[in-house]
Amino acid sequence: MIAFWILALLMIASAVFTVTARRPVHSVVGLLVNFIALAATYLTLQAEFLAVMQIVVYSGAILILFVFVIALLSSGVRPFDVGPDRMPRILVPAVVFAVLTLAGITVTALHTPVTVLQTTPTNGTTGDAGAFGSVANFGVALFADNLLAFEVTAFILMVAVIGVVLIAGDEGPGGVVRRRPKRVIKREPILKARPPSPELVEGSG
């Protein structure tokens, strides 16, 4: 009970910090705290394996990736400067819409309590094979009931790998940096002093 409230406060605070921090690195730290608190919350929900995955994958892999890209982009003199704000007052409607939606969701969600909780699961400790949320329990679900999903995940990761290589890679497969002639960005010729035909002027607005 108390754990939940502490974790909840921690998560909200860290999430707010993530979103409001001036520098991305601070955001990453906020996110890290948030993820760890989330993993702890998973433990209170008896999702032990998931808690581990949360720490390993999110905190271990994804956040490191963020840090890496921050480092990459910080090579300039004034990293992460922002230009003039084009929409200075966007925060107000954003918050209004978000709060409206939030109210809607919480109200409806609280109006329909999920009181099912049919069987109280075993207060499983890790390693208790078959207990709800344990590795074994999870594995059976993953490799038997939901094998298709698991297999599709493999392709999703492959897409990520190939995609990132294609986006970021400038080099050919032989490791030779190709000096290709720079392409000129093609643009539609702006109507010169004389338009092609008077009829077209109307359509080009």
Place this chain on the structure above:
Amino acid sequence: MNVAPENYVALSAVLFFIGVVGVIARRNPLIMLMSIELLFNAANLALVTYARAWVNNAGHIFAFLVITVAAAEAAIGLAIVAVTFRKEPFVDVDEVSALRG
């Protein structure tokens, strides 16, 4: 579990909308991506809560898949951000608005 699942869901909703506000209000694409991670995690929290409530570990599997997808998405997103802003003076999505109208 002696806390009603509604509390967890309410918490997840709050986190979700902190994420939404983050995406809308921040101009730094990296922080926007982090906000999107917040969205996914909030959904995960709801999934795990309901998995516990129904004692159905499909929710766990779902959350696990979401984590994997989020990793892939973050990788691609960061790659796009990196190539987009590598030579830009500002890391600011508002500066990337040539397509409009």
Place this chain on the structure above:
Amino acid sequence: MLLYLVWLLPLVGGVGLWAFGPQLKSWAGPIGSALVGVSFIATLFLWRDATAARALDVPLGSWLPGWSFGLLLDRLSLIWTLIITGVGFLIHVYSIGYMDRDRAFARFFAYMNFFVFAMLTLVLSDNVIGLLVGWGLVGLASYFLIGFWFYKPTAVAAARKAFVMNVVGDIGIMFAIFLIVAKLGGIGYGLIFANVGSAFTPHELFLVCLGLFIGCAAKSAQIPLHSWLPDAMEGPTPVSALIHAATMVTAGVYLVARFAPLWSASPDAQELVGAIGALTAIAGAILGCAQWDIKRILAYSTMSQIGYMIMGVGIGAYDAGVFHFLTHAFFKAQLFLGAGIIIHALADEQDVRRMGGLRKQMPFAFAAMLVGVLAISGVPGLSGFFSKDAVVYGALQTGHPWLYAVAVVTAGITAYYMFRLLFVTFFGAYRGAVDPSDLGIRHPELAGTAASPGHHPEEEEPHPHAPGWLMSAPVAILIVPTIAIGWLDFGSNSAWKQFFAGFFPRAADAAGAAPISEAVSTLLVLLAVAIGFAVAYARYGAPAALRGAIARLRTETIRMPGVLVNAYYFDAAFEALLVRPARALGGWFDRTVDPHVIDAGVREAAISAQWLGHLFRSFQTGLVRAYALTLAFGVACIVAYYALAFGGGR
């Protein structure tokens, strides 16, 4: 099958003449006429099949279940097909003479053949979709032909106006057809009429009839969608004769008669149609009194006569309405072709004030016009007398005394303005050489009455000449039915009544409730006609009136009430309410379909139609965050909906 031939020959002609027009040169006219003529003869051969107990129904193919297409030749469509091809043929022949000097001779006949094909599609279809297709094609053909002289700005404006009004009608008819199809799941007439009672509630039936009638009103120039018809006279005169008098404008009559079972099941709709018909009849007749352009006079008389027909079919006197269509097709074609001879001879002069005394120079035209005028006025013995009488008395029989009164008064007005036309045009002295301003004509060009520029460039003949035989022969042939066709409906058990016996649903049993007998009614109508004639004679035909004709015309022109000159200001109202907004629609049409038709006003309208587009452009700021905000906005709306719809009460 012979019916395919009837239907497709004009299409072959239309496409062929369009494609090979330049090669065919002057042969285009005879070929186009011959195809329509063959179509007419083939229809005659089908007479027996069409009038058999089971009418001729040729399937064309079916598509989805309930969607089978076919051609239907029953008694109703037979009458229409004969008129379209028969009168069409005569007008084609006439056009060879009338259009002989026109640059786009072949194109004209291609359009005319295409029109005949479209009209046949409309009347021969055995389902509502075919009807709709024909309906649309007819409008398109009419649009082409009105704007045939595309270098005349007035012609372009008239074409666009006709198009816009017809679009209004098409939308109405489309809604009606969608309602029918949605309710019945099929498109065939047989299916629809078999299920009128069971498939529709009275309210729905009224809506269907209303939708159909909106289409009908637009096509048949009924109030308030009538104002395109007088303007459509900008087209060549044969076009006016064929499309805007004999056939296309009566498509609304066909529609009501064809859907008679629907109308008979919906008394409210009948009341509406009858009332609109009568209103149009009298309104058109009154406007006919105020016109000086010979074709516009005829146009308003067409509008008025179609009002009669619509009133007839609307109140349930279907056979009378259709009979008036039949006789009107002849005498109105006769009148237009006669007017065409005059216009052709006077180098495109259409203003009757600048005519006069033509009786001596053009005796043949005078004879033709005289017969037509007598017929349309309802002089006993000629065709118009019988049909008009049937419609007028029908109003009384079906229990509509008010409509009857209007119809009788209209008959008198009709006689007045038709004889006015005759006297001003043919009696007295020729006024072509008189200075227009002495006749009260202020701006000949603006009034659209002066000779139009250009299309007869080499013709410099200032004084009247006799028409060629190609023009006079059709008119001569038409004189016969104009006089004689009326006798088909002579007597209480006439050939006409037998022809349609049992074909239409009987009108409500108000029949026989007429307070006066048919003979008394006929006398009343004749009295009205006599009064109309007498007034016209006194004002325009009497020797005293003829002597002071010039001064008289001048004062009359100047004193003409504005409300009549401006046709009750319908155009002004439409300009503000309908035409301006719809111009964007007509704009693309003008410029895509007929690239010759160019009008600066259209471009202006097109740009103004785009302001909405630019409004939406300005939302598209290119900023990701703005898009994310719209996303959040949408989600908030949707969540609000679900929270209120599902969360509140539970």
Place this chain on the structure above:
Amino acid sequence: MLPALANIPTGADYAALLPAFVVAVTPLLILFVDLFYRESGPWRRVVAVGLALVWLIVAGALQAGQYPHDYVAFGGAFVQGGFSIVLSEIVIVATIATLLLSIGVGRDDQVAGTTSLLLWSASGAMLMSGASNLMTVFLGLELLSLALYCLCAMSTRRTARESALKYLILSSMASGFLLYGSALLFGATGSVAFAALASATVTPLLALGAGLFMVGLAFKLSLVPFHAWTPDVYEGAPLPVTAFMSIVTKAGTLAVLARFAYAALPSEHRAAVLLPLWVLAALSMLVGNLAALAQTDMKRLLAYSGIAQVGYIVTAFAGTSALGLRYAILYLAGYTFMNLGAFAVVALMARDGDAIVGLPRFAGLAARRPWLAAAMTLFLIGLAGLPPTIGFTAKILILTTTLGAGYAWLAGTLILGTAISAYVYLKIVRAMFARVDAAHVRDERSPNVLPWVAVAVCAVATVVLGLQPLTPSNILPLVK
């Protein structure tokens, strides 16, 4: 002790998935073959695209062979049969057409990668077409989208990266909503299967979950107001990718939407739960067509047109009648051909197949390239919904079902939208037939002739389908 593994998938499960599997595995072959090339050259491109084409055709044949059968595979996670097979075929056709357009676009040494991503994206859409639980939907959607984010960036144009970034951020946000909706649906029923949803009682939680779930789908379909990304992304992405995206995303998402609306909602409250969807469809028809009025760039115009067209398709679902589903699929099939045809024409008008083609380039096209102009006219007429094309036929059918289902206001909106759209499309037709001094128009031609194949096939299909609409007659029992 491990619990018994009772639900191990068998060969029968994989048989259902075979076509999608073929499409998903082909990239591995392509990437493997590509490893042997040290130098980039045209052959490298030909081999990659050729392999992809061959295996796509194989997959299409396999898919067609499945048609009479129904499959329920992986414990109900993947259901194949009836309409989902048709939608998968649409995906395959669109992918083949995209490959035909893509020759000449991008670098030779990247073609293996881009082709692989394209195929993976297609397999994601095929997975969606049979997805029958929330997890499979999410994964299919992500497979489709992740590959598309990368593909959007695959151009040297700066705007390509911009479009990828915008697409990624907004689409991820929408995925978040979809995911949260899925979580709520899971919470309302205790199961991720659509079958469980259908038998659940309607609670506010379920309705709200369905709503958020549909927001995610509506974003992918680019229904108003979730459409803002569409024009920008379509304009910035390479042309073949835009063509691909405009069809495949819609096909996959519509399959999910159809299954969700028809088979996964309790019938008692279905109308109320789905109501916002029809409102979105109506908005899309209006806003899409109105916004297209002011566009001059072809890709952008087609993006707005696509927004409106999706509105028409979703309109067909109104009332969730079986006929509506049939006609929606018919319309989508027709739209596939008309839209791909239009894109192929645009591709033929740019030298590298990927330039930005504005309206002025169409001026006087009929005089310079009559066949191209004729084909484009046909496609535009079809998109405007005029006879004798499938656009007209399918629209009439949709109108009748919508009216029959009692959604007269929706049908009225459709007619209004169509009336507006006629102006949009015929504007281009008019430009093509205008007389223009050739000296003022820059005329580029693509050296790639393969788009002509797409143009010809699409033109024939547009007319033939319009005259003889093929609706899969037995889709109704196969929705579930």
